[in-house]
Amino acid sequence: MANSGDDSQSRPTLNDPHFEGFPEAPEIFSWIEEIVGFGVRRPGYEGDFNCQEWIKNKFNEFGLVEVKGEEVPLNIWQENGASLKVYLLDNPSIFVDVPAYPLPFSKPVENFQAPLRHLESTDFPNGDFVALDKVQLSEVPLQFFRSLATSYFDPENEFDSLVQTLPFGQRFTEVLAPAMNIGAKGFIGVLDGFPWLTKEYYVPYDGIIRDIPAIWVDKEAGSKITELMGRGEVIASISVKGRNYSGSSQNIVASLKGKEDKWIIIGSHHDAPWASAVEDGTGIAMVLAQAKYWSKTAERKYNMMFLLTAGHMSGGAGTRKFIETHNELLKDTVIEIHLEHAANECRGENGNLIATGEPECRWWFTSEIEELQKSVASAISAENLKRSLILKPDIFMEHPPTDGGFFHLAGVPILDFLTAPMYLFDKLDTLDKVDVNGLLPISRAVVRVIEDL
Template identity: 45%
Template sequence: MPTPFIKLGPLFASALICAGAAHAQHAIAEITTASPQLAPSEVVMDWIEQIEKQGHRRPGYSADEWTEHWLRDRFNEFGLQDVQLDPIDVVRWEPQQWSLQVWHENDADHVLELASWPVPLSANAEALEGELLLSQGPGPHTAGKIAVVGLELLSWPQRRIRDTVATWAYDPAGEFDTLTQVLPMSVRFQKIMDPEIAAGAIGFIGILDFPWETDRYYNPYDAQSRSIPGLYLSHTNGERLKAFMAEAPTRARISLQRKQTSATSHNVTGSLPGRSDDWVVIGSHHDGPWNSAVEDASGTALVLAQAYYWSQLPREMRPHNMLFLLNGGHMSGGAGLLHMADSRKDFLQQRVVTEIHLEHAAREARAADGKLVPTDKPEVRWWFTSFIPRLEQSVARAICKENLERSLIMPVEGFPSPESKHPPTDAAFFHPLTPIVSFLTAPMYLFDPADRLNMVHEDSLLPLTRAVIDIVNDLDDVSAAAIREGIYAPPRAQQMQGCAAS
């Protein structure tokens, strides 16, 4: 077997050089001293940077097309088998020009123009005019008006999530007792404009009352066209608008030009043979709303780190066959995962031991003076895990072993609402077809252009990689059929034990 450094090839050598001579020398020494080796964190960070620096990685954009081919080349370089670019249909959305002007009905000469940004998937408009209505909730009064709606991000006390939602928690510092997490979604989730559309509004203005100053918010991304135009305002411009509206009845003019077309993206897949006839799938998505280092260049790099590690092992040391999946179209209604779930349904139902999905190695951020400031801490880690004791125990052991603090094992149903039948992650497309372990963090900046390289929690990359390896190895004696025999209907009969017992 070639040494790991030889297998890394020139791409990795250049990555290490880019990381700095001292770091590179240390990394090369580590890679060449033993086999198999994990990809060093500086190499994983370089993968993230290579993807992130291409630009906005929305479905159908050139940056995402570049990423697909680059990932295919990495899979081939690692020696994966049956490497494919599997085509999928996606919606390509590109804003081009937009503006918002407002004036008092009794003073049309005094026009206030406010900086804004289009609501994704909202309709084109050429100088649409209408009366503004500061909405306290949609109703008959909304019909025929341009609705002005305040949007706040959800805040969840982690003590409540730990005590009333999670199956298990690992929080050695006791932070969950006082920690409140701000999420990247409002109570409307992706139905940002839908209540006003249903009430007959002709336009929508969303004021982003977020902890930081922004009018860029890539939501919704469900590939569903909306029938009216919509614009986002920052908190400051939203306050200006509300003050202006308080002076006298106000009208607005919305102009919005965007291109929304069909395009082709790809799922990138590759495989490795293992000891058993069954499979483990490890995946993430390669597209993102902006440069998006966390969402999800980081998840993509974590999958690459798995592919690199397992490719160094002989077949008999891989517990199961392995499929590595980097899907496209996440920002187009999950198109790639829908395609995977539909086209390989029997495979997922009958031959997969578990699907492990990796999303967002994120830093926690705080808001200060209208800006986002990354901290040294990881964002709260959610591990959505199927209701299978063997699988839950494997995840808990891996979290304990790698000291992945701020971790919660979360249910695959009943969250974020009691009626939820799927987890709020990409793995929703695989549940209940196959057992899942879906790792996800949800930093508040996930859909904001502030998601750049400095938001990646680099110290998490190696522990997360080792944890996934631990989970796969821990399932070496269980078949796809046997693991399904352990499925239970919640609540769990016995409380899971803490790390000392694990």
């Protein structure tokens, strides 16, 4: 398969008046700074609520109509940290006390104590025990992803040698399943195969409440625990401060009228695991950029809806709810475009993450409509968006692994842009991780695709 054909000669150039009025990169980046400034934006948190109000204000400021919040019921996980002490059964004065972080939607406990076993052990005690597992992030040669792609844009032939570290291990979000299947009453996950030192891994985020106390520890803590386990029977004492409850959040929607009574939906999610810049500060900002641009354009062929959903970090609750309640609208939807994660590639160094100055591999999940696939390929090359892969929606699973993936299952044509940097669920998703240079070209590629429709 060859690189996608480049017909950018016939298309507007970068300085074409065609794009006049499109927000500049510093403005888009300043929105991301404001979003990060709200603090942790998990469902039910004040930061997410303030972000929703701010989005409504922006939509109103741009002159969009029917700006509103639509209620989304969801499970809320509120945590206030965790702790772990592991001691020798025969001599409790020999112990390790290590920093720990609770798994979302796990069970809050105070000093739950039980013998500790490696998950792969065959010698489980009668009665309660805690399972210790290790997580290694998956590494995938980009040659492999390229082999799955419909087409790709890789002018520097980097896919030949690049290897991407994904933000998941082999079990994706099913990290607790093996421990629960063997009857463990507690879980300690060592973030062993991570290129940086962390315990703050916001996974699983499927919104499913699991009835065991569960914590993450970093690899240094993992070594200390394993060493102690080598000295005899050990007891783990776990505390998790948190609360699971049913609550609600809001999808924020707004519209612009077009000439024809059909719809283009442009979406992302407003919640996040942390005060995250990439996930999904960049997505919100790219949706706002489209909203601002199209609000100033007289030539709108179709109606446009801008959608920022709730509860991506609670099982994608917002997108599910939107699809459930807007059946009629979806029948008249020409395309749903989801924009998430304009991310810098990073490497681990001395326990930290350093941006390499290059973008993370760009995934463009595109419905199998030939004209659409061609239009996307042509927009990518016109905007010189290197490291891009055009992928069929169901290439990895039933639907694309994005907040917008459910639209594919609802039969709506989609274009889902996202990247999957290894730090996506980590506290270190900070402003330095934003692919600032990509914000404008990605946005303009989307404009080109919409104009082709």
